[in-house]
Amino acid sequence: MRHTHVPTSSILLILGSVLCFTMLDTITKYMTQRYSVPVLVWARYTVQFLAMLVWLGPSMRLRLFHTDRLPLQVVRGGVLLASSLFFVGALRSLPLANATALNYTTPVLVVLMATLVLGERMTPARVAFVVAGLAGMLLIVRPGSDVFRGASLLALLAALCYATYQIMTRVLYGESPRVLLFYPAVVGAAVMTALAPGLDWPAQMPWQHAVLIVVGGLLGTLGHFLFILAFQHGPASALTPFTYMQLVWATLMGWVVYGYFPDGMTIAGMGVIGLSGLLITLHERRRAMARMTGPVTVQ
DSSP: OOOOSOOHHHHHHHHHHHHHHHHHHHHHHHHHTTSOHHHHHHHHHHHHHHHHHHHHHHHHGGGGGOOSOHHHHHHHHHHHHHHHHHHHHHHHHSOHHHHHHHHTTHHHHHHHHHHHHSOOOOOHHHHHHHHHHHHHHHHHHOTTSGGGSTTHHHHHHHHHHHHHHHHHHHHTTTSOHHHHHHHHHHHHHHHHHHTGGGSOOOSOOOHHHHHHHHHHHHHHHHHHHHHHHHHHSSOHHHHHHHHTHHHHHHHHHHHHHHOOOOOHHHHHHHHHHHHHHHHHHHHHHHHHHHHHHTGGGOO
């Protein structure tokens, strides 16, 4: 069944999800100045894997591994792992808001991929959303500035991988959200643990850093769970505007934690992005109501 409007519950799930991701990114950026990227990614997935075993293992047991599409689940987990490695690498060098803005080529890619892969219709309003989203992003990152150099390529690769992950999540509609959350943790933890002997491990780690890493892993777990629930109950191309709220969260976190305050053009870009999200939502709801009320108005 295809959804014709954006459920309010899905909107709230998306907003909560991207807030969790921003808090995770804030912690991760701090840690990248002290520890290697692969070690941090290993910790993030291992914490998620162990947390899910403790949380869901006793009640679900082997059902936690049950899936009718195992190869797709494994590939999806590998795609998300690649996205994490690229993005954490970008966070090491880029300001939080800039890395997040570059990563927000993801929603535009999702809208386009949803049309090609999922058969969702590219309406004029959705075309306008793609254009407005790109325009807003360009106002934030400004071509020709330092944000497009060096680590920016890693952020763009992360966006491509993450868009693929989102589409694969939609393709797996009907699978248990808990199973969908568990397999990326299994794949990420397994791959990074296999590579562990070659990683640059720290000689020692303060307990405060260990706590932050665990908290970050738990935030990532919660964020992905909320994200999966949202995309299973609403069309990908209509929900993606709300993921742009992460730009606001990232800007605020960057200001509070790292002292980076956005300039006027950055604020303008966020305004364009937010307005495009609001308009596409109103458009989707109006179309849905017209379809429901149209036939019954004829006497």
